[in-house]
Amino acid sequence: MADDENRRILVTGAAGFVGYHVISQLLDHGCNVVGADNMNNYYTPALKQARLDHLAGRAGFSFEKLDLADQKSCEALFDKIMPTHVLHLAAQPGVRYSIDNPHAYNDSNSTAFLHVLEGCRHGRVEHLVFASSSSVYGNSKKIPYRVGDPVDQPISLYAATKRANELTAYTYSHLYGLQVTGLRYFTVYGPWGRPDMAVYLFSEAIKAGKPINVFNHGDLRRDFTFATDIAKGTCRVLLDGQAPARDDNGAAGDLPYRLYNIGNHKPEELLDLISTLEELIGRKAIRKNREMQPGDVYQTFADIGPLERDFGFKPSTPLREGLKRFVDWHDAHAGKY
Numbered sequence: 001m002a003d004d005e006n007r008r009i010l011v012t013g014a015a016g017f018v019g020y021h022v023i024s025q026l027l028d029h030g031c032n033v034v035g036a037d038n039m040n041n042y043y044t045p046a047l048k049q050a051r052l053d054h055l056a057g058r059a060g061f062s063f064e065k066l067d068l069a070d071q072k073s074c075e076a077l078f079d080k081i082m083p084t085h086v087l088h089l090a091a092q093p094g095v096r097y098s099i100d101n102p103h104a105y106n107d108s109n110s111t112a113f114l115h116v117l118e119g120c121r122h123g124r125v126e127h128l129v130f131a132s133s134s135s136v137y138g139n140s141k142k143i144p145y146r147v148g149d150p151v152d153q154p155i156s157l158y159a160a161t162k163r164a165n166e167l168t169a170y171t172y173s174h175l176y177g178l179q180v181t182g183l184r185y186f187t188v189y190g191p192w193g194r195p196d197m198a199v200y201l202f203s204e205a206i207k208a209g210k211p212i213n214v215f216n217h218g219d220l221r222r223d224f225t226f227a228t229d230i231a232k233g234t235c236r237v238l239l240d241g242q243a244p245a246r247d248d249n250g251a252a253g254d255l256p257y258r259l260y261n262i263g264n265h266k267p268e269e270l271l272d273l274i275s276t277l278e279e280l281i282g283r284k285a286i287r288k289n290r291e292m293q294p295g296d297v298y299q300t301f302a303d304i305g306p307l308e309r310d311f312g313f314k315p316s317t318p319l320r321e322g323l324k325r326f327v328d329w330h331d332a333h334a335g336k337y
Helices: 017-028 045-055 071-081 102-122 157-176 198-208 227-240 270-281 305-311 319-332
Strands: 008-012 032-037 061-065 085-088 127-133 180-185 211-215 257-262 286-290
Touching: 008 017, 008 071, 017 032, 017 045, 017 227, 032 045, 045 061, 061 071, 071 102, 085 102, 085 227, 102 127, 102 157, 127 157, 127 227, 157 180, 157 257, 180 227, 198 211, 198 270, 198 319, 211 270, 227 257, 227 305, 257 305, 270 319
Parallel strands: 008 032, 008 085, 032 061, 085 127, 127 180, 180 257, 211 286
Antiparallel strands: none
C-alpha cells in the first residue's frame, strides 16, 4: 500500500459539498488529489466554483472538468492520472428531483459509475470507495438501519440507482478482485452545504422572513451528521485500506467488497432542528405544514458500530454546535449563492 504522499487519489464530485470537505482533509494528510466534476447546474455552479477556489493553489491538488457519463472522457482521465485510489462521490443528488428528472439519474448515477468501475478495473486501482445512501433502506421500520437489513424496496429512483451501484460494485469485485468499499451516507450538513438541503433552505428562509415547508407536519426524524465528521470517516476508510471480512459489514465470503453506514447514530426530530435554527438566527420561522413528499422516508437512523470498530469512526459534533457553524458560515456568505 502506497504512503499518503505517494498515493494518486482521484475524487469525483470534487466541487460538491462532501467532495470539498474530504479533499480538504486529504490534502491535510499530504495526499496528491485530482478532483473531477462536470459542474452541472442542478444548483448554482457559483457555489461549486467557490469550493474549488478554496482548494485551488493548495499543494497536491489539481482539477479536471469532465462528464464521467462520457466513456471516452472517463477513460482519458484514468489514463492521464493513473490513480492508485478512487473516491467516487459524483452523482445526481436529491430524492425529490428524481421524480421529475429520471434520465439525469441514469446518466450520472448508473452510466458514470460503470465507467468509473471500468477505469478502476483496467487501471488496477488499489481501493475504490464509493458513495451510497441511507435512502436504500426505504421506509424500513427496523431501526437502527444495519447494513445486513433487506434493501430491496427503494421508494425513489435515486435510492434505486444507489442500490444498483452497490450491486454493480459487488459484481466487479467478484469478477475482477477489485477492492471496493461502499459508504451509505446519512444526512450531511455544515458549511459549504447544498442549497437544496433542509438546513440551508430553512436558514435562508428564516433570515429572509419567508415561509418554510414542513413536510409530514414536522413528524420526521433524520440522522444529521456534520460534514467534517463525515469527511474524517471517509478519509480513514479510503486511506487505511480494507477491514477484515465480517458478516455485519456487507462482506461477501472472501471477496474484497465491504459496505458500511456512515452517520451520527442519533436521529433528530425535524421540529427540534427548526427550533434550534430559530434560536441561533434569532427569528421565528413561518411554518407551512405540508403532507409527506413522494419518495421521502419517515426516519433515518444509522448503525455505525462496524465502522467504529473497523476504522475508529465516531462523530463528535453535537447538532447545535454544527448548526451554529453552518449559520455563521451562511452569515458570512449571505447573498452569494
